[in-house]
Amino acid sequence: MPAGVQSRRAARVREVADIALAIRTENLTKIYDVGWGRQHVGIEELNLEVETGQIFGLVGPNGSGKTTTLKLLLGLIFPTSGAGEVLGEPMGDPRSKNRVGYLPEGPYFYEHLNAPELLRMYGSLFGMGGAALDARIQELLELVDMWDRRDYRIADYSRGMLQRVGVAQSLINNPDLLFFDEPTSGLDPIGAKDIREVILRLRGEGKTVFLCSHLLKEMEPICDNIAILSRGRLVTEGSVAELLRGDRLRYRLELREPDEELLAKLQGNAEEVLWLEETCRLLFADRQAAFDAAAQAEDEGGYVLAAGPDRRTLEEVFIDAVGEVSVDASDL
Amino acid sequence: MRAIFRVARATYYEGWRKRFLNGILVFAILIIGSSWVFTYLQPGAELKMLIDVGLGSIRFFGMLIAVFLGSRLVPDEIEKRTIYTLLSKPVTRMQFLLGKFFGGLATVVSNMALMGLTFYIVFMIKAPQFAQPTEDSPAYKMEFMYENIAKAVLLSFFEMAVVMGIAVVASVVFSWILAAIFSFFVYFTGQMSEFFGHLADPDTGASPVARVVLLTVYRVLPHFENFDVRESILTDVPVIWSYVGMTIGMGVLYITIVLALGYLFFNQREV
Numbered sequence: 001m002p003a004g005v006q007s008r009r010a011a012r013v014r015e016v017a018d019i020a021l022a023i024r025t026e027n028l029t030k031i032y033d034v035g036w037g038r039q040h041v042g043i044e045e046l047n048l049e050v051e052t053g054q055i056f057g058l059v060g061p062n063g064s065g066k067t068t069t070l071k072l073l074l075g076l077i078f079p080t081s082g083a084g085e086v087l088g089e090p091m092g093d094p095r096s097k098n099r100v101g102y103l104p105e106g107p108y109f110y111e112h113l114n115a116p117e118l119l120r121m122y123g124s125l126f127g128m129g130g131a132a133l134d135a136r137i138q139e140l141l142e143l144v145d146m147w148d149r150r151d152y153r154i155a156d157y158s159r160g161m162l163q164r165v166g167v168a169q170s171l172i173n174n175p176d177l178l179f180f181d182e183p184t185s186g187l188d189p190i191g192a193k194d195i196r197e198v199i200l201r202l203r204g205e206g207k208t209v210f211l212c213s214h215l216l217k218e219m220e221p222i223c224d225n226i227a228i229l230s231r232g233r234l235v236t237e238g239s240v241a242e243l244l245r246g247d248r249l250r251y252r253l254e255l256r257e258p259d260e261e262l263l264a265k266l267q268g269n270a271e272e273v274l275w276l277e278e279t280c281r282l283l284f285a286d287r288q289a290a291f292d293a294a295a296q297a298e299d300e301g302g303y304v305l306a307a308g309p310d311r312r313t314l315e316e317v318f319i320d321a322v323g324e325v326s327v328d329a330s331d332l
Numbered sequence: 333m334r335a336i337f338r339v340a341r342a343t344y345y346e347g348w349r350k351r352f353l354n355g356i357l358v359f360a361i362l363i364i365g366s367s368w369v370f371t372y373l374q375p376g377a378e379l380k381m382l383i384d385v386g387l388g389s390i391r392f393f394g395m396l397i398a399v400f401l402g403s404r405l406v407p408d409e410i411e412k413r414t415i416y417t418l419l420s421k422p423v424t425r426m427q428f429l430l431g432k433f434f435g436g437l438a439t440v441v442s443n444m445a446l447m448g449l450t451f452y453i454v455f456m457i458k459a460p461q462f463a464q465p466t467e468d469s470p471a472y473k474m475e476f477m478y479e480n481i482a483k484a485v486l487l488s489f490f491e492m493a494v495v496m497g498i499a500v501v502a503s504v505v506f507s508w509i510l511a512a513i514f515s516f517f518v519y520f521t522g523q524m525s526e527f528f529g530h531l532a533d534p535d536t537g538a539s540p541v542a543r544v545v546l547l548t549v550y551r552v553l554p555h556f557e558n559f560d561v562r563e564s565i566l567t568d569v570p571v572i573w574s575y576v577g578m579t580i581g582m583g584v585l586y587i588t589i590v591l592a593l594g595y596l597f598f599n600q601r602e603v
Binding site for chain 2: 075098108109122125126127166173
């Protein structure tokens with residue numbers, strides 16, 4: 001075999017090996033015994049693979065099993081069957097805990113402490129101390145915009161302040177993997193934006209972020225990959241781009257109340273015609289057909305609202321995947 | 333050790349913030365501080381009354397604090413979800429449980445120490461007035477009593493450590509209310525453990541099945557009456573250090589077994 005081919009193959013092998021998995025689950029199942037012989041499926045045969053260095057979003061309606069998955073991965077609860085690994089160690093293994101950070105949903109902390117005391121307590125659990133810990137505490141409280149309010153007792157915190165300090169405590173050990181459960185829940189728009197920026201910054205530092213949320217509009221712009229859970233089952237999974245594109249990319253032309261004659265001419269090349277109140281949406285298999293139709297509509301006095309790739313929103317993907325029955329519209 | 337200490341420290345300070353415990357402490361100090369008033373109820377036996385009310389109050393209120401605090405330590409962590417951030421860090425369940433126990437125990441002992449101090453002050457002021465003349469010098473008699481009272485308070489600390497251990501472990505298995513009821517039950521039946529031992533005696537005519545049950549109860553229950561040395565103090569019987577040491581040793585052994593059992597349950601418990 002030529003030396004060049006050999007070295008290219010070796011490089012490829014190294015490349016594949018470098019794609020380390022931060023999280024891997026295999027047929028992970030959790031069934032809760034709810035008494036009187038009844039059972040509730042928390043998670044059913046969940047197979048997930050989360051690569052290092054990405055933001056992975058686990059989305060689903062309330063009660064779909066997001067928090068159950070998180071708790072299983074952290075070893076807070078135990079699987080009924082199946083297995084999982086976190087940073088190469090079995091779920092809940094103390095060795096992986098040194099490299100993991102966790103922000104629970106609606107975090108709550110010891111009320112007698114203030115933020116630096118809380119972070120000092122958590123930092124000491126990782127063997128941190130002295131000036132290095134003090135510097136880390138200041139850095140994190142500045143990051144979450146709590147340094148100026150550091151002397152407040154946690155008992156006096158608002159929900160948003162608790163969330164910010166929750167993020168800070170999850171980062172105290174400079175973890176490689178972060179689990180965030182509804183990180184922007186209860187935050188005002190500025191607070192939510194700040195947290196999203198922190199998450200993006202963490203990815204920039206090469207960290208893996210595992211996000212659980214039902215706030216799809218917040219997940220769409222920041223996640224690399226998304227898995228959608230419904231009633232404990234994984235219904236779809238993929239990169240955000242793949243999910244939004246669907247099975248194949250189509251092109252759309254949107255017209256405002258076209259007359260019947262124009263519509264009859266245009267829809268011959270269209271694969272699908274949809275009416276959304278006053279808007280008529282024509283979907284074409286290829287880009288050229290869509291733009292030809294747009295030009296024709298313009299020429300014939302039609303009112304063209306938009307033309308371009310037919311990308312769905314995550315909300316549409318979610319509703320398709322989960323089914324409208326189990327979606328609480330107020331959650332979206 | 334570091335993790336246990338950190339959890340214990342947080343638990344200790346949280347314990348002091350619990351208002352119902354503060355209420356019990358204030359009430360206990362009021363009762364103990366005014367224990368000399370009760371001496372008027374039994375003329376001629378004032379010293380007995382003073383010791384009975386004082387030491388009895390320390391034990392009773394200490395037990396209340398140990399049960400109510402102990403039975404809520406772990407459930408509160410779960411309910412408030414503070415346990416999630418702790419157990420997701422390098423803290424094992426054993427360290428968490430021990431941290432909660434020692435932190436809670438430190439709170440109980442601090443509370444009891446304040447009660448003990450209050451009683452000591454009252455005793456120092458009032459007891460010399462009530463002491464009966466004996467062959468020994470009054471000074472020697474009082475010194476003897478101070479030492480015995482210190483031993484009684486020390487034994488109470490360890491008695492409450494056992495109660496606290498039972499309450500903490502029961503709360504891992506049951507809800508906190510059930511755990512509190514269970515702990516009270518064990519405490520009060522444990523005061524009568526010798527009685528169960530006597531009932532199991534072949535001479536009592538109990539059936540073999542009843543004897544096995546009674547003997548099991550006798551062996552399983554902590555012998556709380558061993559921690560109560562008021563009778564010895566009142567009858568001028570010295571509470572010897574070997575007895576104190578043996579009783580404390582048995583208490584520590586009991587706590588170790590209870591906590592080990594608690595760990596087995598807690599290790600399987602989902603939070």
